[in-house]
Amino acid sequence: MDSFEYKVNEDSVGTRLDVFISNELENKSRSYVQGIIEGGAAFVNGKMRKSNYKLKVDETITLSIPEATELDVVAEDIPLDIIYEDSDVIVINKPQDMVVHPAPGNYSGTLVNALLYHCKDLSGINGVLRPGIVHRIDKDTSGALVVAKNDNAHNSLAEQLKDHSMTRSYVALVEGIIKQEVGLVDEPIGRHPKDRIKMAVVESGKKAITHYKVIERFESHTLVECNLETGRTHQIRVHMAKIGHPLVGDLIYGFKKQHFNLKGQVLHAKMLGFIHPSTKKYMEFVSPLPNYFEKIIIKLRNELK
Secondary structure (H helix, E strand, O other), X not given: OEEEEEEOOHHHOOOEHHHHHHHHOOOOOHHHHHHHHHOOOEEEOOEEOOOOOEOOOOOEEEEEEOOOOOOOOOOOOOOOOEEEEOOOEEEEEEOOOOOOOOEOOEOOOOHHHHXXXXXXXXXXXXXXXXXXXXXXXXXXXXXXXXXXXXXXHHHHHHHHHHOOOOEEEEEEXXXXXXXXXXXXXXXXXXXXXXXXXXXXXXXXXXXXXXXXXXXXXXXXXXXXXEEEOOOOOOHHHHHHHHXXXXXXXXXXXXXXXXXXOOOOOXXXXXXXXXXOOOOOOEEEEEOOOOHHHHHHHHHHHHHHO
16 A cells, blocks of 8 residues: 655645545545545545545644555356447447446456456556446346446547437336426435445436436326436436335335335436437337236236226
8 A cells, every 4th residue: 555645835735635635646536536535545634524525724634545546357158248349339229236346245147247258358547447438327227328438438439428419319118197298306416324235316416307208007006207407327217216116126315115026216317319420310228017017017907907
């Protein structure tokens, strides 16, 4: 572990802690610095501080950088449902119950493990754990997801995500009856102030906008289409719970009493559209509802008869 100590001079007064450290560690990104600060690597006058802490004159910053660990993500022969593939991108129909990329406690059986077996080249922008991964969907959410095969494609797709020009449409089954035909939820989303594994609507959160419209109503549930204007973590799940209609099967944001013997929330990424990185033509891909989702809809329709 490498240790450093810095003294804050008058020129750095008011500077954010993460910005100061990023400037000192020229070969480290700001996101990396924020990560180690959150992990307790930085102290100001002996006290642990957050990334946005504003520095004062003559304060002493002590920094301990953990040693890098090499992670060998193994290619695994896991079948992929490929909607489209060329030399730049691959569009996958991800099944429910599959994690997108490796994380602590989950280093095998992920989409990345399967992609490494299938593809010789993937974009390296997001590092060894997330090669080619431009965006993600939750483990228990199924549907369309695009992966970049090279850095040019990755940068293009990431920019489309950033400027909200990528089209993403989801189908969800929610609790209760939504009376209006269409609606919009414009509520900022950030980390839950008390439960750090959850997201929540919080004033300090990032702007998040979800458009929804009713597809079909059942006895005590509603089938809706949700279109994302932004892409925050758990956005649809948090927003629908906020308006009193949490997703069926969502044990984190929804009801504890569940039906239909589910593995998780009933949410499917139905459609994905983007400008192709090389041809510059708009492309759109549709992922059919998985069997478990179709069976639930048939069951709910039969209950109305």
